[in-house]
Amino acid sequence: MLGTICCNLSTKDFLEQLSEGVDEVDFRSPLAHLSSQLDLVAFAYLSLPPQGNKPTLISNYPTSWTARYLEHQYQSIDTVIVRPRRRMPLPMGLFATGC
Structure with missing residues (x-):
């Protein structure tokens, strides 16, 4: 089911929009569109620099x-952030859908 949804999103267009982005505003629109297509109420992307x-x-x-969230540095206790950082990352090919 997820593979079908992803294919309908025009993966190429989504990736092009992301690759052409230069600031947060440019990234917010394609992420909002993707989350809407996946029937998600909200989305969040967090980049943790050094x-x-x-x-x-x-x-x-x-x-x-x-x-x-940022002021209180909740990312340091947020289990959605902390747990994956303690484990080995998933191989990128795991999510390939063949689109």
């Missing part, structure tokens, strides 16, 4: 929440 640099959060969650 120590000492500020994380980047691209999301459609309310600004008041994302500001609080």
